[in-house]
Amino acid sequence: MDAFHLLDANSKGWITSPELYDALQELGHHAHKELVFMFVRHFDRDNDGKLLYSDFCDAFSPKSNQQSVILGQRRAYFIHNHYHRLDFFSYETRDLFFRLFKLYFQHEETAELLRNSLQRRPYFNIHDAFAACDADKNGMISREELRELMIEYGIHLTELELTLLIDRYDKNHDGRISYSEFMDELMPRSAHHAR
Structure with missing residues (x-):
């Protein structure tokens, strides 16, 4: 929840790709708008253009059930202790979080290149x-x-x-x-x- 709130500046419970792009920029992490759009589109389960908290959890929760349950049971420390959202997490934790975003963006870029290549193949x-x-x-x-x-x-x-x-x-x-x-x-x- 803390991680989502770091990006959801207005505490709406969802973010659009332009809002995610702006939040990443504000936090000093630059990504191409197109890659942010593709990330949101991939995890936006109901295709409404909004990344819900539940969609975000799908993206960032471990695939191991045990680890996912442990993470899901953690209390939102920074929100409940009234930290300013720009002060959430240690430097190392923030670095890992944004490195994961970067990996997602790289993965989406590669997948998009492959999708476009398939579309150009006349017999596919x-x-x-x-x-x-x-x-x-x-x-x-x-x-x-x-x-x-x-x-x-x-x-x-x-x-x-x-x-x-x-x-x-x-x-x-x-x-x-x-x-x-x-x-x-x-x-x-x-x-x-x-x-």
Whole structure:
């Protein structure tokens, strides 16, 4: 909660990509507006252009259930002790927090380059790609289908890697990837491609 409040300057419980961009600038961390937009779009579960506190938790909580529970139970120290938001956290903690943001932005930039490359390939079709992954043709890609597909192509994922891959696509967190979630992940996300 402290980390979210550091960015949510007006304590609304949500932030837009321009607000996140401004907050990062204010805190001395410069990012390209397009990458901030793509970050918000990726974690904005209901696609309303707002990163809710719950969306933020999805982005910054550990994937390990045990670690996530421990972090979720921590009380908001800086808010409850009335610190000014610009004084939250030690230098080392702030540095780690913003380094994670930087990694997210780099990851989104790489993913966007790949999405754009796929769109330029004349024979690539999202529907066909989804159909190739949906082995049982039920309109959803399960964890097991994804695992089998990766093995078929010589990619052996650990359980954590498989979880992270599914989380990348599975916006509603039901453990399966729908066609719309699949399409949303593979379509370019930059602002000039946004719906």
